Amino acid sequence: MKKLIGSLILSACLIAPGIAAPTALLITSDELEDAWKPFVEWKAKQGKPTKVITTEEIEKSYKGSDIQEKIRLCVREHIDKHGIQWVILGGDSQLGGKGIVPDRDTVHQTRWGKNTDIPTDIYFISPTNWDADADGVYGEFEDDREAISYPDGSVGLGRIPVRNAQDIKAYTDKVISYETDYPKGDFGSTMVYTCTVAGAYPKVRRSWDDHVSKALPDGKMSRYFANKTPWDKKEDGDFQLNTANWIELINGKSVGKFHFHGHGLIEGWELEGHQMFTSEHVSKLTNKGAYPIITTVSCFTGHYDAAQDPCIAESMLRAPDAGAIAIVAPCREGKPHFMDPSKDFPLMMREGKMDGTTTTMTHFWEMGIRDNLTTGAALMKTKAGLAPKAKKSAMFHMCLSELNLLGDPTIAVHPK
Ligand SMILES: [Ca+2]
Ligand SMILES: [Ca+2]
CATH class of the missing domain: 3.40.50.1460 (Rossmann fold)
Structure with missing residues (x-):
């Protein structure tokens, strides 16, 4: 009986108002975290509680070859263990792995020529790392095939390419x-x-x-x-x-x-x-x-x-x-x-x-x-x-x- 009461209390806590499990994950920088608060409060009112995590926190908390890999692992953990349905990349990217939420460049050799820096946001919701041959070049059509996976449609993804607090407010x-x-x-x-x-x-x-x-x-x-x-x-x-x-x-x-x-x-x-x-x-x-x-x-x-x-x-x-x-x-x-x-x-x-x-x-x-x-x-x-x-x-x-x-x-x- 004690065990049952205990689990009832626990369930009540989990579904208590105000602490609903997040359905969306928003990634941004420490600097812009506060600026996103009105957006996050709004989403909670819309029935889409949103958890914010910063790239600085991700950098410290996850193991990976670079920040993009760490972001991917963080996103996957939230999808697989916490049932996140939407991923919001809350910031712009800049060259060389810089910016608020740096993009993952993938390489493409097609009849149009070779592109080495296609920003590929679907990488972040992928369960695999897009670099099967571990040469640091991501998304090679043949060499990385086993590690390339595409969206399965269960998680929605988008990037809001803002740079500062004014952009976020607007x-x-x-x-x-x-x-x-x-x-x-x-x-x-x-x-x-x-x-x-x-x-x-x-x-x-x-x-x-x-x-x-x-x-x-x-x-x-x-x-x-x-x-x-x-x-x-x-x-x-x-x-x-x-x-x-x-x-x-x-x-x-x-x-x-x-x-x-x-x-x-x-x-x-x-x-x-x-x-x-x-x-x-x-x-x-x-x-x-x-x-x-x-x-x-x-x-x-x-x-x-x-x-x-x-x-x-x-x-x-x-x-x-x-x-x-x-x-x-x-x-x-x-x-x-x-x-x-x-x-x-x-x-x-x-x-x-x-x-x-x-x-x-x-x-x-x-x-x-x-x-x-x-x-x-x-x-x-x-x-x-x-x-x-x-x-x-x-x-x-x-x-x-x-x-x-x-x-x-x-x-x-x-x-x-
Ligand atoms: Ca830009
Ligand atoms: Ca590779």
């Missing part, structure tokens, strides 16, 4: 707005595809027609392609995808979901007439309270780990009272990954066969909306679905490694 305010005061009406069910590359028109069309529209049957979708938009006046394509018109699209507060397809650089999206949408234009955004989620295949727009900072995705996330709430973007070139490029590439041009990057973005939307998932869960379940291809193809291995979620992984893709 982002936290946006998350609270997103979760309490999401715009009424058609905002959430309106999706815009922009595309400035003619060869991509067919696959961008199919992204909606064959997939996202199925999850959002009452959705309102518009295509702003270089050759035709709903806002053309005298002739097809005369509404230009230029910076002024993009600012208008976002400031109109009527579109909650964007997919941008076209060229890009670290500092911005390239629109028609080689106009660049950069941080200068982000500063003209006034979409307070109406923060869209964005997917984009534009090269380098998610290059959060660069010496040059911010990348355009970071500008959009850090902007106070404006910009975006979450972005899935390539950290380097936005490549069309295919299993059999010589056969698949012409099919892409002709009939819109989707490559790995466009498939990732499309499934993120389709699954996230249909299954009512959070952003982090939607992207990791998408990667889980593509994992069999990544095991067979170095290009898909790169695809899964290089597309990171920038933003809070615990917010809904499609708030009700």
Whole structure:
């Protein structure tokens, strides 16, 4: 009897209010720990108690070859022993293993050339260390194969690439707005595809027609392609995808979901007439309270780990009272990954066969909306679905490694 009473008291303690077991783990630095407190308090109110652990604590408490390895071991311990469902990397990364939450660089040799420094955030939720041959080079498609594992979809992951307390405050305010005061009406069910590359028109069309529209049957979708938009006046394509018109699209507060397809650089999206949408234009955004989620295949727009900072995705996330709430973007070139490029590439041009990057973005939307998932869960379940291809193809291995979620992984893709 004593034993029973003892265990009842123990269970009561474990489920007592205020000490609910954390469902999310947020990693940041000692310096920024306090700045995250309002975010953490907010998440607890949302039923997602969040534990904060700093890289300084991790450095002391875990054994591993470097800080990234120690972070991975810490994350896995929290997943395996404490049932953590979301992992939030709460800070930017800088070159050479520096920054608030340093990224893990993995190496990729594909038909596009060799990349040695692809920031691979899925490494942190991996049960294996991505360096089977222990040469200190991570993610080698063949030599490290046995130690490479992809997400299984059970844990949501994202990085909020902030640098200081002001960034954290601005982002936290946006998350609270997103979760309490999401715009009424058609905002959430309106999706815009922009595309400035003619060869991509067919696959961008199919992204909606064959997939996202199925999850959002009452959705309102518009295509702003270089050759035709709903806002053309005298002739097809005369509404230009230029910076002024993009600012208008976002400031109109009527579109909650964007997919941008076209060229890009670290500092911005390239629109028609080689106009660049950069941080200068982000500063003209006034979409307070109406923060869209964005997917984009534009090269380098998610290059959060660069010496040059911010990348355009970071500008959009850090902007106070404006910009975006979450972005899935390539950290380097936005490549069309295919299993059999010589056969698949012409099919892409002709009939819109989707490559790995466009498939990732499309499934993120389709699954996230249909299954009512959070952003982090939607992207990791998408990667889980593509994992069999990544095991067979170095290009898909790169695809899964290089597309990171920038933003809070615990917010809904499609708030009700
Ligand atoms: Ca290796
Ligand atoms: Ca950065």
